[in-house]
Amino acid sequence: MVxxxxxxxxxxxxxxxxxxxxxxxxxxxxxxxxxVWKVLSIKQSLKAATYQAARFVTLNGLLWKGxxxxxxxxVIEPLVNKExxxxxxxxxxSTAQVTLDLDITRPDWCNDRNPSSFRLxxxxxxxxxxxxxxxxxxSEVLVFRQEEGGRLLCGx
Amino acid sequence: xxxxxxxxxxxxxxxxxREDRSGSYELIQFVLLLPILITILYGSFELMKLAxVRQTLEAATYQAARYLSAYHxxxxxxxxxxxxxxxxxxERLIWESLLSNPYVVSAGNVSVIVRYYNGAGQEIASPxxxxxxxxxxxxxxxxxxxxxxxxxLVFTVRTWVTIPWKSSLLxxxxxxxxxxxxxxxxxxxxxxxxxxxxxxxxxxxxxGAPHAAG
Numbered sequence: 001m002v003x004x005x006x007x008x009x010x011x012x013x014x015x016x017x018x019x020x021x022x023x024x025x026x027x028x029x030x031x032x033x034x035x036v037w038k039v040l041s042i043k044q045s046l047k048a049a050t051y052q053a054a055r056f057v058t059l060n061g062l063l064w065k066g067x068x069x070x071x072x073x074x075v076i077e078p079l080v081n082k083e084x085x086x087x088x089x090x091x092x093x094s095t096a097q098v099t100l101d102l103d104i105t106r107p108d109w110c111n112d113r114n115p116s117s118f119r120l121x122x123x124x125x126x127x128x129x130x131x132x133x134x135x136x137x138x139s140e141v142l143v144f145r146q147e148e149g150g151r152l153l154c155g156x
Numbered sequence: 157x158x159x160x161x162x163x164x165x166x167x168x169x170x171x172x173x174r175e176d177r178s179g180s181y182e183l184i185q186f187v188l189l190l191p192i193l194i195t196i197l198y199g200s201f202e203l204m205k206l207a208x209v210r211q212t213l214e215a216a217t218y219q220a221a222r223y224l225s226a227y228h229x230x231x232x233x234x235x236x237x238x239x240x241x242x243x244x245x246x247e248r249l250i251w252e253s254l255l256s257n258p259y260v261v262s263a264g265n266v267s268v269i270v271r272y273y274n275g276a277g278q279e280i281a282s283p284x285x286x287x288x289x290x291x292x293x294x295x296x297x298x299x300x301x302x303x304x305x306x307x308x309l310v311f312t313v314r315t316w317v318t319i320p321w322k323s324s325l326l327x328x329x330x331x332x333x334x335x336x337x338x339x340x341x342x343x344x345x346x347x348x349x350x351x352x353x354x355x356x357x358x359x360x361x362x363x364g365a366p367h368a369a370g
Contacts, residue, residue: 048218048339049340052340052341052342055344056342058346058347059344059345059346059347059348060345060346060347060348062346062347062348063291063292063295063346063348064295067295075309075310075342078275078310079310079340079341079342082275082310082312082340083339083340086312086314086337086338086339086340152347153346153347154347154348155346155347155348
């Protein structure tokens, strides 16, 4: 017991101990702020990507009637993933999952009372590293989900 | 001899200063911390300037991509056969956006590079050399043949700005920082009406009488 009591009563170097604790907390806050910034930036990119894809579907959806899978594979997925990869915080090679549901009114394509519509859902899984813990065990997978929907525009 | 005495005197004074616990302890601590605080404050201001220029660049690139997406001379319709240089107009938008930022204006010569890439990531001269009329024909005939075509439908505008002032962050010199931004969009051909359909081609029936397909 005596060494513990002596250590507790010893006031020498208390400022150093205090400074070390503050520096560690400051570094942790700095690291976490950086992570939050990355997450917000990726979320913003996903939103921009989904918006672009939704704009394409709105304008061209009727043209691709019957070829929904091709529309998704050839245009929407590359568009979304390219926009995501423009963000340097997005790990290279990681991709978003896109689902598209086209509801085309028949036989009148441009029925104002019952318009053709679409729903686009983009999901992206981001492995967020936890500071101080490396490897797969040290990461938490964040799932971002962005949804857009609307009418399929009909040129007149 | 006098040198040794002077050294001993100096050492004694220094020891006294170290062991002295009287006086304004907080003031000394503050004076020691002040340079660090000033460095952090200056670094924050530098960071704010860079963030401001980055934000402007982001908006400018988006505007240029949006412009090229919506306005281009390849609608395939004579009515829309525009004669202006689309790229020039888009790059003017970038410059005008950047020059609306006070930090860029006061900095003087800013170097801006704008490049365009197709869907396959290859650099292209102009992203809008694309025939919308052909898109309709391709999709309606056989969308399976579209991969190469769709590479030209999607494009990316990427910009780099080298800031003329030398930045430093928390005392670390960063030199002339280059910021970049990119946006991906598509050549806007729609909306379509009526749904584009290929010309019906007669196909033989078992009885030999032709009927319209599609």
